[in-house]
Amino acid sequence: MAPIRHFFRPCRLLGFFLLAHAANPVIAESTSTTSPAPTRSTPPLTPITTTPSVPPESTAKTGSPKPASVPANPLQGRQPSKPVPGPTNDKPIKPPAIDRIPQTSASLPKTELPARLIGSIRQVKPYQSQKLVALTFDLCEGANEKAGYDAQLVNYLRTQQVRATFFAGGKWMRSHPDKTLALMADPLFEIGNHTWTHGNLRVLRGAVVYDQINRAQTEYQSFRTQLFNSAYARTPDAKVLAHIPAALSLFRFPYGACSTESLAAVNKMGLAAIQWSIVTGDPAKGQTADRISRAILQQIQPGSIIVAHANGRGWHTAAALPAVVTELRKRGYEFVTVSELLGRGEVVAADSCYETKPGDNAKYDRLSKTNPKR
Ligand SMILES: [Zn+2]
Secondary structure, three states: OHHHHHHHHHHHHHHHHHHHHOOOOOOOHHHOOOOOOOOOOOOOOOOOOOOOOOOOOHHHOOOOOOOOOOOOOOOOOOOOOOOOOOOOOOOOOOOOOOOOOOOOOOOOOOOOOOHHHOOEEEEEEEHHHOOEEEEEEEEOOOOOOOOOOOHHHHHHHHHOOOOEEEEEOHHHHHHOHHHHHHHHHOOOEEEEEOOOOOOOOOOOOOHHHHHHHHHHHHHHHHHHHHHHHOHHHHOHHHHHHHHOOOOOOEEOOHHHOOOHHHHHHHHHOOOEEEOOOEEOOOOOOOOOHHHHHHHHHHHOOOOEEEEEEOOOOOOOHHHHHHHHHHHHHHOOOEEOOHHHHHHOEEEEEEOOOOOOOOOOOHHHHHHHHOOOOO
């Protein structure tokens, strides 16, 4: 069966890649939730010295107390104070012994962003009212933390052949190298830019905005180079690599928050700013699978863009997916990546960024204000 073959393909691909590069056996993606503890965890993140330092995001600190006045962020979620059952937290894994990630120059889309993609894209009106839907999952990671990876969620998408888009932070990519490579190499999925360290681009100004965007582009480019230089790229299976674009062309603002300046900067860099029309609310600890599926199934329209999380902080997202996918397919919906969706309908964009209505994410401004380097 094709789904079964596909399920194993990323593992085989990854295994090949890692075996070709690692001195010791490593743990492949599909077993990450059950594997024994490795001898060491992921490598320390080395700062990039050629660009200005990026202020850390204070709320992203593991275990840092949250001021009572700061609202819960439904778009990133908080680091649990201690490990708790729930979304699959990333197990420590032994990283592939791939030398250092090469630093490359900025990799931006070569072409100017088409006028129809300017602005903050909330959904699409598909031509002929085709029942298309884009599932999107953010892979957020702040400056002083290591986020996780929801293997159950990703493996479900693979077994059911559900196309989806992942908005990955550059630092998330660096701290999850094998997951990044496997997601990139999987033709089911598309990757988008979610800044370097989840900076609030509604608050940040000037060069740091460019830096947040550009570092994630560069990180992606480095991983792409690794894939294309790997032994895997010389095998017949490597045909799948042809789908991997040279540069990321989609962008998602952390907290769903932008300023006029940063929205213009993203678009000027050739990136389409993708928001959403349906919020799952999965970072809220009290969220349930039932409420997530109801939120989606009650609001779904042809061309909907759904936001959820796959960084180990989407609560019960993986548990909600089977009911959502089954029901939407029953209703005739086709799951597509965001780029596919953009190409198959009329884009609906706003001139500002918001969660469900204009101005509702200004409450996250204070998250960056707590950062003295801002
Ligand atoms: Zn995020």
